[in-house]
Amino acid sequence: SQQGEEDPQALSIQEGENATMNCSYKTSINNLQWYRQNSGRGLVHLILIRSNEREKHSGRLRVTLDTSKKSSSLLITASRAADTASYFCATDEGSNYKLTFGKGTLLTVNP
C-alpha cells in the first residue's frame, strides 16, 4: 500500500471555510512534503516539514506533524475557489532521494 495515505479522499466546502486534510504513513521519515495538483497540471510543492518539527506555517497553510502517530495534517484557512485542487502528501521513508506519494485528497471549494 502507499506510504502516505490522505484522508478524506474528497472534501467539498464553501468559500471562506477552512479545509483540513490528513496524511498517515507507516515507516519512519526524515521529511514530509505537501503538494497541490490542479486538474491537468503537474504537482506544485507547498510546504516541507522535517521530522523534528511539529508545526509549520506558510501564508494560509498550516501543517502539523505528529511522528508518534505517524500522521500529518494540512489546514487551509479562509479557502478560495482557486484552492480547488488535489492535495498530496509525500514521505521519504528514510530515503535520501526518493518520495512516495499518497493518492491525494480532492478539495472542491464552492464559490
Place this chain on the structure above:
Amino acid sequence: GAGVSQSPSNKVTEKGKDVELRCDPISGHTALYWYRQSLGQGLEFLIYFQGNSAPDKSGLPSDRFSAERTGGSVSTLTIQRTQQEDSAVYLCASSLSGSSNQPQHFGDGTRLSIL
C-alpha cells in the same frame, strides 16, 4: 522563468507502437524523476537520475520501459510495444541535488492514450 518542460503534452497511439516522452528539467538541477499517474491515483515512481546515471530504476514496470538522460539535462522515457495498460499521465520532476529534503519541481506531464 523556465520550469520543467515535457513534450508532447498529449500522445495517442496504437497498441504495439513505440513512444518517446521527453523531459527538460530546470537548468542546474542534477536530479530527475519520472512518475506515472493513473486516473484518480497517486504518483507511481518509475526511475531516478542523478546526472546521467540512474541509480534507481526499481519502478520501471517491465523491460518495455527504458529511460536515458544526456548531458545531465534532457531525459527521454521510451515505452516499446505499448499496451493499453500503459495509458496514463507520465510526469517528470527535477530537484536541485536529489535530496529528499528538497522540493521537486514538476512538468505538466504527457497524457498517453493507447488505443
